[in-house]
Amino acid sequence: MADDRFHLEFREDGVYLSASEGADYSMPSVVGFLKSKGVENYNGDAVMTFLSRKDGVPAKVAERDPEQEKEASLEVKISSDAMAAELWIEPPFGDKPWPSVDQVVEFLSAQGVVEGVDRGLVSEVLSEKKARSWTVVASGTAAIDGAEADFDYKVQFGSAKPKEEDESGRVDLKNLSSVTVVMKNQMLAEKIPATEGMDGVTVKGLVLKAKKGKDRPLPAGAGTYASEDGIHLFSLIDGNLVLKGGKLHVVPVFQVDGDVDYSVGNINFIGAVLVNGAVREGFEIVSSGDIEIRGVVEGAHLASKGSISVTGGIRGMNKAKIEADGNITVGFIDQAHVRSGQNITVTNAVLHSDLAAHGNVTVLGGQKSQIAGGKVQAGLEVLCLTLGSEMGTKTEVVVGVLAELTERKKHLLSLLAESEEKGEKIEANLSFLKKLEASGQLDENKRALMISLTKAKFQLQSQLGSAKDELRIIEEQMENSKTKGCVRVKGICYPGVTVSVRGLTYIVREKQQFCSFVYDGGEVKVKPFDY
Secondary structure: OOOOOEEEEEEOOEEEEEEOOOOOOOHHHHHHHHHHOOOOOOOHHHHHHHHHHOOOOOEEEEOOOOOOOOOOEEEEEEOOOOOEEEEEEEOOOOOOOOOOHHHHHHHHHHOOOOOOEOHHHHHHHHHOOOOOOOEEEEEOEOOEEOOOOEEEEOOOOOOOOOOOOOOOOOOOOOOOOOOOEEOOOOEEEEEEOOOOEEOEEOOOOOEEOOOOOOOOOOOEOOOEEEOOOOOEEEEOOOEEEEEEOOEEEEEOEEEEOOOEOOOOOOEEEOOEEEEOOOEOOOOEEEEOOOEEEOOEEOOOEEEEOOOEEEOOEEEEEEEEEEEEOOOEEEOOEEEEEEEEOOOEEEOOOEEEEEEEEOOEEEEOOOOOOEEEEEEEEEOOEEEEOEEOOOOOOOEEEEEOOOHHHHHHHHHHHHHHHHHHHHHHHHHHHHHHHHHHHHOOOOOHHHHHHHHHHHHHHHHHHHHHHHHHHHHHHHHHHHHHHHHHOEEEEEEEEOOOEEEEEOOEEEEOOOOEEEEEEEEEOOEEEEEEOOO
């Protein structure tokens, strides 16, 4: 930047230097000013005299030298990759003019710098008279390659990490998130398309071509389907979402290759569950489909809307609770609570357990196909090889109408009566509101009430239909129990067994073989096995 304390005057006999009145200056500032003006041949003694006088009178400090009195000169330096250009300004002599911004830009263009020139920066350099230093005044634009296609996964995968703490600060380590349950037609992933990229350019105007982002197909695996535009991926079925080989698969079966323990956690799944190992004590499997356990079940809880199969058996420790709407098939049962909406089939022993099936309980097929201890209930029939034990273990067998069915029927009848009464009130209110509507007296509040009551009516009708269907099924089961209930023992029935058929009880006091216990003539009688 020019020093406005000083002024140069170019006379025929030499170069004269003067200073503003009252200005404070030193030798470095004076010499610096002279050099900035291109006066290199100054007289040192004359400068010292000027410094000592400080009277404001112009002092001759140099002779005129036509060879030094030149216009400003420009130089440009372009980087090897042509992505930057630097400007060097050799200042003009004395009061000769500095170049304009347009003149600098024109010079740069003549030297091949045609892109990325920062006119604002050039103007700043000129206004500050910044000379004899390299300044970057032009920059190229690098090419930006397009981004590769990516995917936004809409489902959080099970991570086998414990859930958050409860209010007391405890974490249930059994409740892991190892199962990723998805529903039919649920969105699994959204494709983020590849981008084209942006071309760059050098300061010389050479275009730098950008690479187009690589496209990637949706990670569609088994049990999935893509939208027509190829952007969204959906689940084709209800199931477990797994990522395998870079693709998303929805499988209808959740498979555990080892045991259900702390490494897996509790399982709550909407499809079938297959466990190739055991289910350890305290863990839980809840499924809307079938459950198959190829090992043993310890003191665990299994609940299925379908059927349950346990190859190894149930070692319940008086903690196991097994429930299925369908059939239950087990190797053995020891100290467990088992409930089936259809049949229970056991190959070997049932010991000290509580079993109930709406259909049959069958304990056959093994050398130890025995029911001993506890209570076994069946809506239709109990069939076993051995009933009771030589030790006289207290064992109770009940066939006929299950107590839970009786309670459920009672509840449904009460629900139906209550719902019908509620339905009558809704119909009466709707009838009144429709009359108001017909006469043009229905305001907005009453119209909203009428819409609400209409919805309630349809919901109630749906509930009534479901309850009536369930009641019909229960009544059919109860009727079958009245005509078909019996207990059959293919081998030995030991004393200590109590048999109840259709509400009547028979106490076994002597060992029986190849026998049946049936309702006959108002009492329970012992008949041959194949009666």
